Amino acid sequence: MNILLAEDDTRLGKLMDHLLKNEFHVVDWVQNGKDAYVYARLSDYDVIILDWMLPGESGLSVCKRLREKGNSSGILFVTAKDANQDIITGLDAGADDYIVKPFEFNELLARIRAISRRKDKPIQKIIKIGKLSLNVNTHEAYLENAIIDLTKKEYQLLEILMRNQNQILTREQLVEKLWGYESEVSENALDALVKLVRKKVDIHAEKSFIQTVRGIGYKVRNPYV
Structure with a gap:
């Protein structure tokens, strides 16, 4: 799959980038909200992984703006914000799923696979x-x-x-x-x-x-x- 990873934690981002590529995914990794929005607008990603608290522009804002522009990529929030209201806010902003840090990488992969099976966003096979x-x-x-x-x-x-x-x-x-x-x-x-x-x-x-x-x-x- 073609994945956009937006994560400003260099250590975590580098690890996720490496592990996703080991699973044969094509990955673009950015470290701020502005780049996340620009990349998402310029390329057709199957899944966008967004950290909520990105510098410059929050992942929540990026998600809202992308949905307002008609972007239909699968969006997965990866964040330390674990309050029930935060989860509701993220999903209401247009995200397809939400995973709380710290997480197991196998769970992240399973959630990516689940998003890819959406009927309204078939992944190019x-x-x-x-x-x-x-x-x-x-x-x-x-x-x-x-x-x-x-x-x-x-x-x-x-x-x-x-x-x-x-x-x-x-x-x-x-x-x-x-x-x-x-x-x-x-x-x-x-x-x-x-x-x-x-x-x-x-x-x-x-x-x-x-x-x-x-x-x-x-x-x-x-x-x-």
Whole structure:
């Protein structure tokens, strides 16, 4: 799933970002309310995880504004505010669920799965470009209906790029999405990962599925047209 995580506690945010990515989720992590609102307006997230007490603008305000603008992403509050009235206020603001800190990570995952099953917000299961397709539920990739053997990072790179077809993603964006906020992974690691994926998906294609945009980053295209 494509998840926006808004958490200003650096230690907790880094941990949640890492654990969610280990579950094959694509995660954008922000640390204030202003960025949370901007990111949510610019991208189509399956689930938005909001800390209530974000700096700049509260998670409650972000939730209200997003719903007023018609945003239909699943919204989950993660907060230390555990009073019954706070829970009611959060749900009335448009949140789909509410989890109180501290929490078990397995419970967080279960609540994310529950939100994803909402009938009015079906999660995209298959992403297809040309002869290449991804099943985001099983985390499998297929080329002309034959399964491709991918590592976790190779699959995550493909999902990120395919969710943003024909859009250029910078090297910095890809490194952050793949390895996390403030990662010390070099851009050479990204180039090596792209090279490995190309070997697996460019079979029989006249052009590379992943296009290099010199000096900026990468984007995906249909190599068969």
